Amino acid sequence: MKKSTARLTRAVVVGMGFTLAAVSAAWAHHSFAMFDSDHQIKVSGKVTGFQWANPHVYIEMDGKNVKDDTAQAQHYTVECASPGILTRIGWKFNMVKSGDEITVIIAPLRTGEPGGLLKQITLPDGRKFLNGGPAGKPNIE
Amino acid sequence: MKKLTRHKSALAAATPALAVMFGLLASAAAFAADAPAAPAADVKAPGSGTKPAAKLPNPRSAMTGQWNRYPEIDEKPLPGFPPAAPIPPPPLKAEHKAAWEAHRKTLADAEAAGKPIFSNYTACLPDGMPAMMMGMFPMEVLQTPGQVTIIQEAYNQVRRIYMGEKLPAFDEAEPLFWGHSSGKWEGDTLVVETIGVKEDVKFRDAPHSNQMRIVERIRLLSPTMMEDQVTVTDPVYLEGPWQWRWMYKRMPGYKMLEYVCESNREYRDETGAARMRLGK
Numbered sequence: 498m499k500k501s502t503a504r505l506t507r508a509v510v511v512g513m514g515f516t517l518a519a520v521s522a523a524w525a526h527h528s529f530a531m532f533d534s535d536h537q538i539k540v541s542g543k544v545t546g547f548q549w550a551n552p553h554v555y556i557e558m559d560g561k562n563v564k565d566d567t568a569q570a571q572h573y574t575v576e577c578a579s580p581g582i583l584t585r586i587g588w589k590f591n592m593v594k595s596g597d598e599i600t601v602i603i604a605p606l607r608t609g610e611p612g613g614l615l616k617q618i619t620l621p622d623g624r625k626f627l628n629g630g631p632a633g634k635p636n637i638e
Numbered sequence: 639m640k641k642l643t644r645h646k647s648a649l650a651a652a653t654p655a656l657a658v659m660f661g662l663l664a665s666a667a668a669f670a671a672d673a674p675a676a677p678a679a680d681v682k683a684p685g686s687g688t689k690p691a692a693k694l695p696n697p698r699s700a701m702t703g704q705w706n707r708y709p710e711i712d713e714k715p716l717p718g719f720p721p722a723a724p725i726p727p728p729p730l731k732a733e734h735k736a737a738w739e740a741h742r743k744t745l746a747d748a749e750a751a752g753k754p755i756f757s758n759y760t761a762c763l764p765d766g767m768p769a770m771m772m773g774m775f776p777m778e779v780l781q782t783p784g785q786v787t788i789i790q791e792a793y794n795q796v797r798r799i800y801m802g803e804k805l806p807a808f809d810e811a812e813p814l815f816w817g818h819s820s821g822k823w824e825g826d827t828l829v830v831e832t833i834g835v836k837e838d839v840k841f842r843d844a845p846h847s848n849q850m851r852i853v854e855r856i857r858l859l860s861p862t863m864m865e866d867q868v869t870v871t872d873p874v875y876l877e878g879p880w881q882w883r884w885m886y887k888r889m890p891g892y893k894m895l896e897y898v899c900e901s902n903r904e905y906r907d908e909t910g911a912a913r914m915r916l917g918k
Contacts, residue, residue: 530753552759572918579897581776630710630711
């Protein structure tokens, strides 16, 4: 096989692999479609609750959209992955506590309600954690 | 422009081979509707694409352990272990195909509108068979005398495969989430036959009857890699066998986690969409 064809074949196989992952995520999961990943926001504030349970871990916080000077503080509900997915990327059940000052990047609910899907969390000590493969990475800083 | 031509000829070369392969799959023998205990050896398994390593540990005990789906999301495939091909659509009979495609389109449209339709997952219901073998989360295989028990961490699903067990007739098999499974060894391959999956427990929304039979050929490809070649037949709904492969990579030392679906915040609103309940 010519080198160029071999390279192309590898590219096609890799491309199929990535497509497979995207399709698998769509099939295998409850949907993320209710969240707007194209318009992520950054919220800073104080944790009022941390629920470590299946099927999803939730962070409750009172916070403000840091990039919007006119934004009011409000209560946000942040959906995280399952305890299993989070454990496998380094989270611990007691990593977030009520009273902690945190910053989150979230894909907000399309309904406009104050909630969203976690993309990244910054803890009080500065450590950052993502939310597992299926949720995807943040696209803002 | 030259590169495009070469690309086209590579695909053109591959097409006849693909056509032959699909032809073989379509013509595989269908099972008699009243003989669920018949051996499954006559079903052609899909090509593996990977030759097993020359020296394998004894699979009769070495399948025991914890396994993750392969490749995991964002995982780079290992050399020598190309990922399995994407699962093809179910080969539904013509009279059922249109309804399935319309349903898939409804789901896709709802997703695109940001209002996904409520699903079994959001009701905290488990996948059942065969979906539990896709490896959403880690999977534990426990081989004990006369039985293989497989636990899927997601929704804490448990299936039990009884070795050499005679399966009931289709109409006598109580409909279950994970069906009734009988296993036997063919050389180094664990061949499992499953019937009696509930009709509302579907994989990829494909309708099925109580005559659906799932045959799996499970084998180690290396000390740390395993595959499950799945063949689904259903003389009522499918034109021919529906076949695909799942692959797994061993997770040494992994301790399976609990999964109790106790905190379901999703609910179905008046339009049928899945919504998230906000907290305080």
